[in-house]
Amino acid sequence: MKNIKNSLYLFLLLSLPVLGQQKITLEEIWGGAFRTQGMYSLEAMKNTNQYTVLNGGWGSGQIDLYDFATLEKVTTIISSKDFSELDGIDSYTFSPDEKKVLIAVNSEQIFRHSFVADYFIYDIASKKLVRLSDNKVQEPTFSADNSKIAYGYNNNLYVYDMATGATKQITTDGVKNAVINGITDWVYEEEFAFVRAYDWNAAGDKIAYIRFDESEVPEFSMDIYQGGLYPQQYSFKYPKAGENNSKVSLHIYDVKNNTTQKIAFTNIDAYYIPRIKWTNDEQTLSVQLINRHQNDLNLVFVNGNSGKVTPVLHETDKAYVDITDNLTFLNDNSFIWTSEKDGFNHIYHYDKSGKLIRQVTKGDWEVTAYYGFDKKTGNIFYQSVENGSVNRDVYRIALTGKNKTRLTQKTGTNNATFSPNFEYFINSFSSAQEPTSYALLNAKNGKEVKEIANNNALKDRLVNYNLPTKEFTTIKTDKGHELNAWMIKPANFDSSKKYPLFMYQYSGPGSQEVANKWNSYNDYWFLMLAQQGYIVACVDGRGTGFKGADFKKVTYKELGKYEVEDQIDAAKVLGRYDYVDASRIGIFGWSFGGFMSSNCILKGNDVFKMAIAVAPVTNWRLYDSVYTERYMQTPQENASGYDDNSPISHVGKLEGSYLLIHGTADDNVHVQNTMLMVEALIQANKQFDWAIYPDKNHGIYGGATRLQLFTKMTNFIKEKL
Known part of the structure; x- marks a missing residue:
C-alpha cells in the first residue's frame, strides 16, 4: 500500500x-x-x-x-x-x-x-x-521490566532480548490469509480499532495474545493497476455481513519457561475478543468477550499461571454495547469503567471482584473521554458534553462523585493532555470562530498558566476573505424531532433573496458533524461554495451521537430508515425558509454519508434536486460483519432491514442529478458497492454521472487527486444546483 x-x-x-x-x-x-x-x-x-x-x-x-x-x-x-x-x-x-x-x-x-x-x-x-x-515489523512493545521487546512479523510473534541481542520466535503457525498471532485481522482493526493484539504483564514474564484463524473467512480481491501492462491482484480476508469471521482464541506465553497455554472460556460467549489488558496484579489478565450480536459483554479475569477464568462484570443491551479503551485499574485493582446503561455514557467505579462501588458521573449528558485518575487527590479527569452536545469541556470530579469542577472556560472543543502528576494539563482549544490554540492550564482550578501556541496568523490572514460564520441552531422537524444543525450563509447574505441549499452529512451511528470546532478541509470547501452564492447546511439526525443512547440506537436493525427520514424532513423545514429556494436543494456525503445521500435523492426525489455520493455503501450485505451486524444483526436474521433501506432497491425513483464516486482500491467500502449500484441504475434506464479513481483507497487522495475530485464535485454542483 x-x-x-x-x-x-x-x-x-x-x-x-x-x-x-x-x-x-x-x-x-x-x-x-x-x-x-x-x-x-x-x-x-x-x-x-x-x-x-x-x-x-x-x-x-x-x-x-x-x-x-x-x-x-x-x-x-x-x-x-x-x-x-x-x-x-x-x-x-x-x-x-x-x-x-x-x-x-x-x-x-x-x-x-x-x-x-x-x-x-x-x-x-x-x-x-x-x-x-x-x-x-509491526507493533513492537517494550516489556514492563525494560529488558525485552515483542513484535509481530509475517503473522507471528517474536521477542528481542536487549541485553543479548538475541531474537526468539514464540509462535510458528502464522500464515498469510490463514493464521495471525498477536496482530488483528482486517475487520478487528477497522471496527474494534486496534492492531496490537498482545500485551505484556507487569512483571515482564508473560505475554497474552489473541490468535486469529481466518482460514474460513471469505477472501476479497481487488485489481491494482499501477500503470503496468497487467494488473496485479491484492487479496485479503474480509468477512461480509453474515459470513464467517476469524475464529479467535486467547493464549498466554510464559517467557521464562518458553511455554504457551490456551485459555478456555467455558459457558461464556467468546465470539469476539475485542480487548485484552493486564491488570495491576501482574498475574491477572482482564479480557473483554462479546457475542456476535455485540449486545452481551463479559469482562473476565484470567489467572496468568493457572489459566483460571473468573467472571467480573456482565453488561447487556437491547441493541448493542460499545467497546472502549476506558477500562483503568487503580492500585487496589478496583477499576474505572464507562457505560451507557443509564441511558447516557458515564463513569463507574467497581471493586476488583466486579461489585459496583458507585456511579461517579450522572446526568442527561455524555462523558466523551476519560483522561485518568490522580491517586494522590482521588480525582478523576474527563471530557464531556455537559455544556451542550456540540461542545467539549474538561472536568475534574472526585472518585466519590463529589466536587465536580469545570476546568475549561472557553466554549468550543477542549482536549487535554495531563502531566504525570496531574497538576497541569495542556489544553487544545478550537471553535467554529477560533482556530486551534494550545495553553497550559492548572488542573486544580483550570486557570491558564501560559499560552503555548496559537494560529492567530492564520486567523488574521482569513480576514481578507471576509468569510461567513458557521451558525449553530436546532431544527425541529414536522414529526417533532429536534436535531442539531449548522448553516453557512454567503457573507453578503440578503434575506430577501432565494438561495440554493447544499446539505452535507455523515449520519453514521454515534457520529457527529455538527460540532463547535475549527474548520476542516471540507469546511473551507463549504465556505468557498458560500462565497459563490450557496447556503450550506449540516444536520445531525437520529442515530448520531452524544445525545443519549435512545437517540443513537433508534436506528438499530434499520440503518438508513430514520436517518434518511430526518434528512428529508430537515430539508423540508429548511426549504420553507424565506431565503431558501426549495426547488434547488442538494445533498452530499462520503462513506456512510454517501449511502445516505444516495437514499435521500431516491426516497426524497421530491425534495432533493441533486446528490453526490462518495465511496458509498449501497447495500449493507456488502459491508463487513462486525460493523454491520452490530447495528443490523445478520442478513439471515434481518433481510428486510438490509434490503428495504438499500439504495439499490430504490434506483427506479431517481429523478434528480446523481454523481457517484469511488476508488478501485478501497479495502473498506469495496468498489463492488458502486458497480452493483451502477448496474441497477442502468437496468432501470436512469441517467447519472460517475467517476472511478484507479488504485485509490477509501480516502481517495494522493498527488492531485483531491484537487481533481473536488473540482469535479464543484462543477457538478454549479451545473446541477
Whole structure:
C-alpha cells in the first residue's frame, strides 16, 4: 500500500503558504494554505513531570523534551540528523523506565491503522542506536521490566532480548490469509480499532495474545493497476455481513519457561475478543468477550499461571454495547469503567471482584473521554458534553462523585493532555470562530498558566476573505424531532433573496458533524461554495451521537430508515425558509454519508434536486460483519432491514442529478458497492454521472487527486444546483 513517509513529504510540499486571495480556491484548500500549526506527537512522560513533541521537517525530525511547569525545553532527546540510519522519525515510544526509545522510520501503511516500519532502539544515556530487526515489523512493545521487546512479523510473534541481542520466535503457525498471532485481522482493526493484539504483564514474564484463524473467512480481491501492462491482484480476508469471521482464541506465553497455554472460556460467549489488558496484579489478565450480536459483554479475569477464568462484570443491551479503551485499574485493582446503561455514557467505579462501588458521573449528558485518575487527590479527569452536545469541556470530579469542577472556560472543543502528576494539563482549544490554540492550564482550578501556541496568523490572514460564520441552531422537524444543525450563509447574505441549499452529512451511528470546532478541509470547501452564492447546511439526525443512547440506537436493525427520514424532513423545514429556494436543494456525503445521500435523492426525489455520493455503501450485505451486524444483526436474521433501506432497491425513483464516486482500491467500502449500484441504475434506464479513481483507497487522495475530485464535485454542483 502507500508509503506513509512519501505521503507526508507530498503533504508538506503542498502545505507551503499560498498568497491570500479574496476568494477561496480549491488550489488553496488542497495546497495546505489554511493548515493549522499544532504540537505533533505530543506525549506526556510517565515518570517525570515533562512531555515530548516531535519537531522538525522533512528529512529530519527530533524528539524534544519540555517541562510541564515552565513549558521550557529541557533537551533534545534525539535528532535524526545525528544518525545516518534515521531518515527522519515517523513515530516513537518510550520504554517503561523512559531510558530507551523505540523509533519508527520508513513506515509503510497496510490498512487504516496498521503499518510496518524499520525500528531502532535508542539508549538515551549512551546515545547508542540499535536496529530491532533486519525486517520491517509491526507493533513492537517494550516489556514492563525494560529488558525485552515483542513484535509481530509475517503473522507471528517474536521477542528481542536487549541485553543479548538475541531474537526468539514464540509462535510458528502464522500464515498469510490463514493464521495471525498477536496482530488483528482486517475487520478487528477497522471496527474494534486496534492492531496490537498482545500485551505484556507487569512483571515482564508473560505475554497474552489473541490468535486469529481466518482460514474460513471469505477472501476479497481487488485489481491494482499501477500503470503496468497487467494488473496485479491484492487479496485479503474480509468477512461480509453474515459470513464467517476469524475464529479467535486467547493464549498466554510464559517467557521464562518458553511455554504457551490456551485459555478456555467455558459457558461464556467468546465470539469476539475485542480487548485484552493486564491488570495491576501482574498475574491477572482482564479480557473483554462479546457475542456476535455485540449486545452481551463479559469482562473476565484470567489467572496468568493457572489459566483460571473468573467472571467480573456482565453488561447487556437491547441493541448493542460499545467497546472502549476506558477500562483503568487503580492500585487496589478496583477499576474505572464507562457505560451507557443509564441511558447516557458515564463513569463507574467497581471493586476488583466486579461489585459496583458507585456511579461517579450522572446526568442527561455524555462523558466523551476519560483522561485518568490522580491517586494522590482521588480525582478523576474527563471530557464531556455537559455544556451542550456540540461542545467539549474538561472536568475534574472526585472518585466519590463529589466536587465536580469545570476546568475549561472557553466554549468550543477542549482536549487535554495531563502531566504525570496531574497538576497541569495542556489544553487544545478550537471553535467554529477560533482556530486551534494550545495553553497550559492548572488542573486544580483550570486557570491558564501560559499560552503555548496559537494560529492567530492564520486567523488574521482569513480576514481578507471576509468569510461567513458557521451558525449553530436546532431544527425541529414536522414529526417533532429536534436535531442539531449548522448553516453557512454567503457573507453578503440578503434575506430577501432565494438561495440554493447544499446539505452535507455523515449520519453514521454515534457520529457527529455538527460540532463547535475549527474548520476542516471540507469546511473551507463549504465556505468557498458560500462565497459563490450557496447556503450550506449540516444536520445531525437520529442515530448520531452524544445525545443519549435512545437517540443513537433508534436506528438499530434499520440503518438508513430514520436517518434518511430526518434528512428529508430537515430539508423540508429548511426549504420553507424565506431565503431558501426549495426547488434547488442538494445533498452530499462520503462513506456512510454517501449511502445516505444516495437514499435521500431516491426516497426524497421530491425534495432533493441533486446528490453526490462518495465511496458509498449501497447495500449493507456488502459491508463487513462486525460493523454491520452490530447495528443490523445478520442478513439471515434481518433481510428486510438490509434490503428495504438499500439504495439499490430504490434506483427506479431517481429523478434528480446523481454523481457517484469511488476508488478501485478501497479495502473498506469495496468498489463492488458502486458497480452493483451502477448496474441497477442502468437496468432501470436512469441517467447519472460517475467517476472511478484507479488504485485509490477509501480516502481517495494522493498527488492531485483531491484537487481533481473536488473540482469535479464543484462543477457538478454549479451545473446541477
